[in-house]
Amino acid sequence: xxLFLLISFLAACAFGxxxxxxxxxxxxxxxxxxxxxxxxxxxxxxxxxSAEAGSAAARTLGLIGIVMGSAGLCGGFVAARRLDTxxxx
Amino acid sequence: xxxxxPTILTGWSVAALLFAAALLxxxxxxxxxxxxLMMAAMMVAGAVTxxxxxxxxxPQICAALxxxxxxxxALGRGVPRSALPALLSGLVGxxxxxxxxxxxxxxxxxxxxxxxxxxxxxxxxxxxxxxxTAVTWGAMTCAGAATILWRGSVRQTGYPLxxxxxxxxxxxxxxxxxxxxQTGWLLACIGVALLAGRGVTKWVMGAGAGPAxxxxxxxxxxxxxxxxxxxxxxxxxxAGGLAGAAGSLFGARLCGGAGRKGLADGGHRP
Numbered sequence: 001x002x003l004f005l006l007i008s009f010l011a012a013c014a015f016g017x018x019x020x021x022x023x024x025x026x027x028x029x030x031x032x033x034x035x036x037x038x039x040x041x042x043x044x045x046x047x048x049x050s051a052e053a054g055s056a057a058a059r060t061l062g063l064i065g066i067v068m069g070s071a072g073l074c075g076g077f078v079a080a081r082r083l084d085t086x087x088x089x
Numbered sequence: 090x091x092x093x094x095p096t097i098l099t100g101w102s103v104a105a106l107l108f109a110a111a112l113l114x115x116x117x118x119x120x121x122x123x124x125x126l127m128m129a130a131m132m133v134a135g136a137v138t139x140x141x142x143x144x145x146x147x148p149q150i151c152a153a154l155x156x157x158x159x160x161x162x163a164l165g166r167g168v169p170r171s172a173l174p175a176l177l178s179g180l181v182g183x184x185x186x187x188x189x190x191x192x193x194x195x196x197x198x199x200x201x202x203x204x205x206x207x208x209x210x211x212x213x214x215x216x217x218x219x220x221x222t223a224v225t226w227g228a229m230t231c232a233g234a235a236t237i238l239w240r241g242s243v244r245q246t247g248y249p250l251x252x253x254x255x256x257x258x259x260x261x262x263x264x265x266x267x268x269x270x271q272t273g274w275l276l277a278c279i280g281v282a283l284l285a286g287r288g289v290t291k292w293v294m295g296a297g298a299g300p301a302x303x304x305x306x307x308x309x310x311x312x313x314x315x316x317x318x319x320x321x322x323x324x325x326x327x328a329g330g331l332a333g334a335a336g337s338l339f340g341a342r343l344c345g346g347a348g349r350k351g352l353a354d355g356g357h358r359p
Contacts, residue, residue, distance in 0.1 A: 002215070002318070004093075005326050008105065009314060012330030016310075019112055019331075020338030028299035028339070029174065030115035030123075035306030035336045036177050037127040038108065038313075039184040039230075041328035044131075044138050045316040046187055049194045050153070051144040054201045058194035059146060063153045065187040065194075070157025071164070072180040072187075073131055078165025079173050079180075080124035 033080040040076060043069025098323075100137030104130045105327040112331050134324035178237045178302055181309050185230025188312035189279065192224035195319050196275060202319065212270045219319040221263040224275060225282040226312035229259070232286030233305035237298055240291075252292045255285035293344045300343035307336025 023031050046065030053059040107130030114123030144150065161180075168176045195216075199205050204216030212220075262281045266274035286308065293301040310332025317325035 002321070005318060005321060005323055008323050009317070009326040009330045012105070012109070012327040013334040015109055016112065016331040016334030016336075017338050019116075020335035021342070023116070023335070023339050025299075025343060027115060028303060028343075030120045031335065031339060032174075032177055032299065032302050032306055033120060034112055034115055034123050034127065035303060035310065035332045036181050036184075037124065037131075038112065038328045038332035039181055039306060039309035040131065041108075041134065041313050041325050041332075042184050042187045042191065042309075042316060044134050044322055044325050045191045045313070045320050047135060047138050047150065048142060048320045048322065049191055050146055050150050051139070051142045052201050053194055054198050058198040058201070059149075061190040061194040061197070063146075063149055065190045066150060066153035067157040067160070068183045068187040068190075070154050071161035072157075072184050073128070074158040074161030075165040075176065075180050076161070077124050077128050078162060079168075079176055080120050080127075082165070082170060083173055084120035084124075 029083060033076065033083055037073060037076040037080065040069050040073040043073060094141065097137055097141045100133055100140070101323040101327075104134040104137065104324040107133065108324070108328050108331055112335060130324075130328075134328075137324070138322065174298065174302065175238060178234045178298075178305070181302065181306050182231050182234025182238070184309045185227040185234065185305075185312055188223050188227030188309070188316055189231070191316050191319070192220045192227065192275075195220050195223075196272075204319075214267060216319070217267045217270045218263075219315055220270075221266045221275070221278055223312055223315035223319055225259055225263055225278050226308050226315055228279045228282035229286030229289070230305055230308040230312055232283040233290035233301070233308055236287050236290040237294070237301055237305065240294060248288075249292055252285070252288040255281070255288045259285045293340055296343045300340045303336045304340025304344070305336075307333050307338075307340055310334070310336055 046062050046069050049062030050059055053062055107126050111123045111126035195202050199212055206213050259281050262278045266278050290301050293304050310329045313325055314329025314333055317329055
């Protein structure tokens with residue numbers, strides 16, 4: 001399982017490196033918006049922690065992580081859509 | 090790979106492909122489509138996660154999801170357009186803080202996540218490495234995002250040697266935690282990582298807030314990847330690898346700064 005994870009991770013790193021190398025400086029904020037949404041994947045980890053944690057303290061930490069990850073995902077989604085809209089005169 | 094349910098494997102693969110497509114979308118199809126693809130990928134990954142685990146606290150989890158979603162929507166809609174970069178910075182820092190919490194939860198309940206050695210009942214080395222790196226990258230993300238929020242668009246001069254020394258100290262503290270897994274060393278990792286995140290971000294801010302935020306997004310990606318190895322989740326590993334590599338390389342290319350000749354000006358694209 002760890003080897004499978006490692007291979008997937010390394011393939012993703014290679015793909016991400018190509019994207020990071022080819023991106024132009026003008027693409028900066030668009031890339032940042034997508035990176036922010038990608039980092040919201042921490043929500044999945046928080047879901048696992050809350051689902052499986054045995055102690056109340058660990059479950060509370062997981063639930064706080066879910067609130068943060070969910071806020072990041074939804075906030076980033078709306079922010080990315082607004083960034084793509086041309087500003088009103 | 091044996092023992093992985095084919096349904097889960099298919100879901101993870103679909104989520105990974107959607108993550109990769111979303112990362113490419115801003116350069117062709119548009120940021121709007123990229124955001125949609127990313128939301129679809131997260132839905133698939135979340136559904137597979139809930140399917141593959143014995144969920145004991147579903148009402149609390151649903152309440153937390155709805156609360157977070159409402160807060161995120163209110164922030165995304167309510168903030169003026171000029172403050173969107175600051176909002177993105179705050180949300181990236183929030184993801185880093187969540188990584189610290191996840192590392193803390195795994196440290197609190199290591200037996201639940203299978204991180205203890207069956208014979209010695211001690212924390213396994215791979216588990217200690219995953220906890221240490223997740224917490225460290227998460228703390229660096231928090232400090233970096235706070236530095237960007239605090240300084241705004243003001244260009245400032247950091248010292249690359251100081252930033253490098255802090256990164257080395259962070260690696261050393263993680264090594265000490267792995268060798269001797271104690272709460273004190275974990276707190277030391279967090280403290281040193283906060284200083285390192287601040288130092289590195291301050292240095293990169295010489296090139297502007299955009300590259301600095303891309304680099305901090307890369308830190309958050311590495312934190313997600315470390316958490317993926319902790320939780321053994323492929324969708325998180327792919328999302329973390331994509332964000333970590335793309336953000337770190339993009340930030341490093343542009344960190345030459347306005348007065349210095351960065352990699353971005355070195356004759357290659359852009």
